Amino acid sequence: MEKRFASIWFPYLLTDRHTVRQPGLRNVPFVLATPVHGRMVITEANAAAEAQGIARGMVLADAKACVPDLEVADDRPGLADRLLKVLGLWCIRYTPVVAVDPLGGLILDISGCTHLWGGERPYLKDIVNKLQKRGFHVRMAIAGAIGAAWAVARFGKQTPFVENGREADALRSLPPAALRLEPEVISRLHKLGLRTVGSFMGMPSSALRRRFGEGLPVRLRWALGREEEPLVPLRPVPPYEERLPCLEPIRTAAGIEIAIGKLLGSLCKRLAGEGRGLRIATLKGHRVDGKSVQVGITTSRATASVPHLMKLFELQVPHIEPALGIELFVLEASKVEDADAVQEALWGGVPGLEDAALSELIDRLKGRKGIRAVYRYLPDEHHWPERSFKEAASIAEKPSTYWKIDQPRPTRLLASPEPIEVSAPIPDYPPMLFRHRGEAHPIKKADGPERIEREWWMDSGEHRDYYYVEDDKGRRYWLYRSGHYGDDSRKQWFLHGFFA
Amino acid sequence: MLTKNISISFGVSIRYADKAMANKSDIVNRLKQDLLRWQGVTLSESHAKQIGLGPVEAAFPGAVFPSFGVHEFISRSREESATTSGFMGGLLSRLMSGEGVCLWISTSRLLFPPSIRAFGVVPDRVIFVDVARERDVLWATEEALKCSGLIAVVAELQEMDFVQSRRLQLAVEKSRVTGLILRCNPRTVGSTACAARWHIRSLPSVMADELPGVGFPRWEVELLKVRNGNPGQWQLEWSEGRFVPILPARQTDRKTIPMRKIG
Numbered sequence: 142m143e144k145r146f147a148s149i150w151f152p153y154l155l156t157d158r159h160t161v162r163q164p165g166l167r168n169v170p171f172v173l174a175t176p177v178h179g180r181m182v183i184t185e186a187n188a189a190a191e192a193q194g195i196a197r198g199m200v201l202a203d204a205k206a207c208v209p210d211l212e213v214a215d216d217r218p219g220l221a222d223r224l225l226k227v228l229g230l231w232c233i234r235y236t237p238v239v240a241v242d243p244l245g246g247l248i249l250d251i252s253g254c255t256h257l258w259g260g261e262r263p264y265l266k267d268i269v270n271k272l273q274k275r276g277f278h279v280r281m282a283i284a285g286a287i288g289a290a291w292a293v294a295r296f297g298k299q300t301p302f303v304e305n306g307r308e309a310d311a312l313r314s315l316p317p318a319a320l321r322l323e324p325e326v327i328s329r330l331h332k333l334g335l336r337t338v339g340s341f342m343g344m345p346s347s348a349l350r351r352r353f354g355e356g357l358p359v360r361l362r363w364a365l366g367r368e369e370e371p372l373v374p375l376r377p378v379p380p381y382e383e384r385l386p387c388l389e390p391i392r393t394a395a396g397i398e399i400a401i402g403k404l405l406g407s408l409c410k411r412l413a414g415e416g417r418g419l420r421i422a423t424l425k426g427h428r429v430d431g432k433s434v435q436v437g438i439t440t441s442r443a444t445a446s447v448p449h450l451m452k453l454f455e456l457q458v459p460h461i462e463p464a465l466g467i468e469l470f471v472l473e474a475s476k477v478e479d480a481d482a483v484q485e486a487l488w489g490g491v492p493g494l495e496d497a498a499l500s501e502l503i504d505r506l507k508g509r510k511g512i513r514a515v516y517r518y519l520p521d522e523h524h525w526p527e528r529s530f531k532e533a534a535s536i537a538e539k540p541s542t543y544w545k546i547d548q549p550r551p552t553r554l555l556a557s558p559e560p561i562e563v564s565a566p567i568p569d570y571p572p573m574l575f576r577h578r579g580e581a582h583p584i585k586k587a588d589g590p591e592r593i594e595r596e597w598w599m600d601s602g603e604h605r606d607y608y609y610v611e612d613d614k615g616r617r618y619w620l621y622r623s624g625h626y627g628d629d630s631r632k633q634w635f636l637h638g639f640f641a
Numbered sequence: 642m643l644t645k646n647i648s649i650s651f652g653v654s655i656r657y658a659d660k661a662m663a664n665k666s667d668i669v670n671r672l673k674q675d676l677l678r679w680q681g682v683t684l685s686e687s688h689a690k691q692i693g694l695g696p697v698e699a700a701f702p703g704a705v706f707p708s709f710g711v712h713e714f715i716s717r718s719r720e721e722s723a724t725t726s727g728f729m730g731g732l733l734s735r736l737m738s739g740e741g742v743c744l745w746i747s748t749s750r751l752l753f754p755p756s757i758r759a760f761g762v763v764p765d766r767v768i769f770v771d772v773a774r775e776r777d778v779l780w781a782t783e784e785a786l787k788c789s790g791l792i793a794v795v796a797e798l799q800e801m802d803f804v805q806s807r808r809l810q811l812a813v814e815k816s817r818v819t820g821l822i823l824r825c826n827p828r829t830v831g832s833t834a835c836a837a838r839w840h841i842r843s844l845p846s847v848m849a850d851e852l853p854g855v856g857f858p859r860w861e862v863e864l865l866k867v868r869n870g871n872p873g874q875w876q877l878e879w880s881e882g883r884f885v886p887i888l889p890a891r892q893t894d895r896k897t898i899p900m901r902k903i904g
Contacts, residue, residue, distance in 0.1 A: 494742055494766065498790035505784060506770055511777030515770050518754040530754050533765065540765050544758040549855075552730070553723040554753035585845065588854045611855050615845035616720045638753060639720050641727020641760070641843070641858045641879070 142252055143305055144369075145261070148290035149232075149268065150246040150280045155221055156187035159214055161276040170208050173216040174201045184216045188278070221245065228272075229375045235268060238374045244321065246294070248287055250372060255283075261302055284308060287372065288364030292319035292338075308365045313339030320360040326353050338364075381419070381474035383408045390429045390466020394458050397426070397467070401454045402447070404472035409445040418443030418480030424454065426467035434461050438508060441536050442500040443480035449501045456508040494537050503536060520544045524593050526554065526637070548591055549609045551619040551638025558635035561620065565634075568626040571608045575620065577636055582612035590622075609640065617641070677702050680869060692735040695886040697862055697877070701837070702869040708736060710836030711786075711809045711820035713801070715827060715865070719751075722797075722825045724843045726752055727760055727858055729821050731879055733793055734761025736819055741792030744785045746770040746778055748797065761882050779805055786812040786820050793819040799827055806833035838866040844876060859887065 151157065155173055160166045170190035174181040181201035190211065195204045205211050222241070229239045229247050238250035251264070258264040261283050272279045282293035285305035293303055293311055296319040303311040312319065315338050317330045330353070335341045341349065342365075346358040362368040383404045391397055401424060412418060420443055425435040436457040444450065461467075493499075506512050517533040519540045529545070563572035571587035589608035595601070603624030611617045617640035623633045692698070692706045701707055714729065716722040733743055745752065745767050754764040770785075772778050775798060782796040786809055801822060813820050822835070830838075840863040846856035857880040864872045876887035 493740065493790075496742070496790035498788050499742060500790075502785060502788040502790065503768070506781055509777065509780070511773045512781060513771040513773055515768065517765055517768050519765050520755065526753070530764070536768070544755055544764055546758050550756040550759065551723065551753055552726040552756045553719065553751045554756075555751070586848075586853075586855045609855050611846060613845075615843045615859070616724075617843060617846075617855065617858070618720075639723030641724050641730070641756075641860075 144285060145251050145255070145283060145305075146285070146287045146290045147249040147251050147265070147268075147281060147283045148242065148246060148287065148294040149249070149272070150291075150294045151225075151228075151277055152245075152280065153185065153187050153278045154224060154245055155185050155216065157277045158220075158224060160187065166212055169212050170195065170210065171212040171214070172201070172204065173214050175216040175218070181213075226375065232268070233376065235264070237376070238372065239376075240372045240374050242291070246291070248291070248372065250374075251283065265301060284311070284366075286364060286366030287370045288320065288360060289366060291321060292364055295319060305366065309342060312364055313337065313342065317341075320357070320364055322357060322360060326357060329353060381408060381412065381477055383472045385470040385472075387468050387470070390463075390468045391426075391470075392463045392466045397458055397461055397463065397470075398451075398455065400467075400470045401458075401472070402451060404470060405447050405450050405454070408472055408474060409447045409450065412445040412474070412477065412480075416479060417477050418445045419450070419474040419477050421474070421476035422450070423473045423475055424457075424461075425471040425473070426461060426463070427469040427471070428463065428467050429465045432464070434463075434467070436460050438504075440500070440504045441507075442497070443478035444497075444501075445480060446497075446501075449504070452501070453504055453508050456505065500536065523596065525596055526550070526593070528596075528599075549588065549619075549640065551617075552641045554619075554638040555636065558621070558637045561634050561636045563620070563634045565622075569606070571610055572620070572634070575610075575618075575634065575636070582616070582618070584610045585613050586611040607637070674703065677869060692732070693883050694732075695875075695877070695884055697864070697873075697875050697884075697886075700864050700867055700870045700873050702867075707836040707868075708819045709813055709817045710868075711806060711813055711822060711834070713806070713822045713824060713833055713835040713838045715830060715838065715840045716823065716825050718826070721842060722751075722823060724858075724860060725823055725839075725841045726757075727879070728839075728841045728860055728862070728877075729795060729823065730757040730760030730762050731884060732819075732821065733757075733795070734882075737762065737766065737792045739763065742766050742768060742790070743793040743795065744768050744770060744791055746772060746781050746785065746794065746796045748772050748775060748778060760879065775799060779809075782820070782822075783808055783812050786818050787816050788818065789816045791816075791818050793821060795821045795823065797823045797825060799825060800829070801827075801833060802831060803833055806835050810834045810836070835866075836868050837864055837870070839863065840865055846878075 156171055159171065168189055170193055172183045172186045172190050172195060174183050183195065183197050183199045183201055183204055185197055186195045190208065193208050195208060201213060225241045225247065229241050232239045232247060232249060236249045236251045236254045240248045242248050255261045255264040258267055265281055265283060269279050269281055280294050282290045282297055282301040282303065284290035284293060284303035286308055289303050289308040289311060292315050293301060296315045297311070316336065317327050317338060319338060330341070342361065349358050363370040385400050385404050387400070391400060419440065421437065421439050423435055423437045425433055427433045438450070438453040438457060503515055506515050517536065518530040519533045519538065520542050521529055521531040522542055523529050559577065562576040564574045565572040569590060571589055572584060574581055574583050587608050587610045590606035592604060592606050594604045605621040605623055607619060607621045609617065610620055618636060619638035619640060621635055621637055623635065692708070694706060698704055698706050714725045716725045737743060743766070750769060750771055754767070757764055770781055772781055778796055778798055782794055785791060785794040801824065809820055842861045844859040844861050846859050848854060848856040857878050859876065859878045861874065862877050863874045866872060878885045878887055
């Protein structure tokens, strides 16, 4: 599709805003001033003031000498940006892609939008009329390049419409300032007698770059539509979004599920066609009472499978509060990744960590409220038992080291070791008997000690001497003595786990 | 027996030999299998996998460990649940055979992941699910048992009634996942729809040649209930990565070894 851009310029943005609030200022010379180096300098003057020879950049005292009845207001920094942003958001009714032009205007990407207003002329008229009704002076132009539209909006004398490919004709008679150049470059061009864009448009770009810097040829290319200018929209358009407006507000869970099913159907069809799958999706419901509700899902692997995503959303449906009814559903895929459909087919039937059915199960488990955590463990390079394993970052992460089996380890490890009373006759011998929770366990067999030193760079404390012991009933325990054998040997012994 | 009739629907593939039955034992075997089939138990070829439990397997219908079923393990203390975890590890290593993935669902995870490596299970192929309440354990277990991408699901539960176990059993029959339910300190042990009910207790280990130290883990494996099978009691030892049956005669001639200093 042919690209078309509109540039809107507010020549008296801030003074217009003050005039709207105080209608008495309409036909009075009125300026905004701000202190610069200890003197008040005019930052913006309205039409009546400009007619009397007052321009921005003048010192306020000089202006007052020329026009004694000049009205002055303080210019608040940042106000213009905020105002432009509000106007830009208002303009989203005309096109979804609206950007703020820091030089006092707005830029609209209107490709494919104007026919809804019956053509470019009614479209432009509608915007200009509505803005003028709100009290703003507006100039607007439409062209196939942002630079051309900008130039014509500010300096154009004839038609505000520039056809695609005719940018050069439109720009030829305009002054160099129409290219958004820096003041030094403009003054240098003037000094060289290049008073219109047409006078240097045909020069080789290497010559222009040498004389006037990198900026000029780039701006020229942008204005002539030879290169696309980057545009930062106020509200970025989510690339994968589906909308479902409802004739009647939806209030029931069944209705919401049908709506989700429809949205997922069209979104997944598009995703599958592009060979992609979604990772994060958000469902927004705009309610009749003006509020909106939203729920989100995440998947552990990029997927475009409707039944799976439907199951994930079904878990979220109870959290959607429809109140008086939802009239618009918007499904947004905020994170999308490449998903190879061929690979998915290959995985089917092979039960492994990459299995599609397994990742769907994990997504479902993670979506449920009562499930605290779903994780895998990988071996870690630590001897300290509590640190000998770590959580895997993802479901498919490969271990970087191997699981050690050279020493016996209990199948059940107590989260915090429980103190026990022992009778250990000789230092460094396993105890003969230990008492835990009131029960005496005479030890028949024992292995150890296995000394595990504390990792002093991570925490401080005593080392542990572990014993693998078996009592008279054949129950096997993991005991340890904290630190060296000492006087206070009673408080040193702990039960840390149970063996199979 | 209504429950069995709606249960398994994959084809019966008991191969009958073309030739006439050579001897009596063949006829008896065939009749036994017919009986099982009429009772609603089907044994497919893929099903007929020995999992190395030795004499214990003979207690199951068709002398095959029902890997597409829910097994209930009763444990009465923390020591017993540790013992049962070890035995389950041995079962899992046989079922997973190094490839598959299993799920471990519990409300308070006490299993020490590196330990199950000793029973042949690669701990990073186990996915742990921590759950807030028992009700959610049942939900998660049922969801997991429906998933065909798993080999086995271990769930730590306290209470389970007949209806709940029936739901789990039905889920298993569709997906062919093995369900192992570890019931720690159950208040009531009623009838359930599980394929088997186990009770594992630890036995004193035995060291060869009167060496000091603790030997291989040794268990008394008791099958309290087996669907269409014969309950019984056996002694097993886990050594060299497999279950080794202990014959009652062998363990009597051992003496307890006096404790000595080791290491």
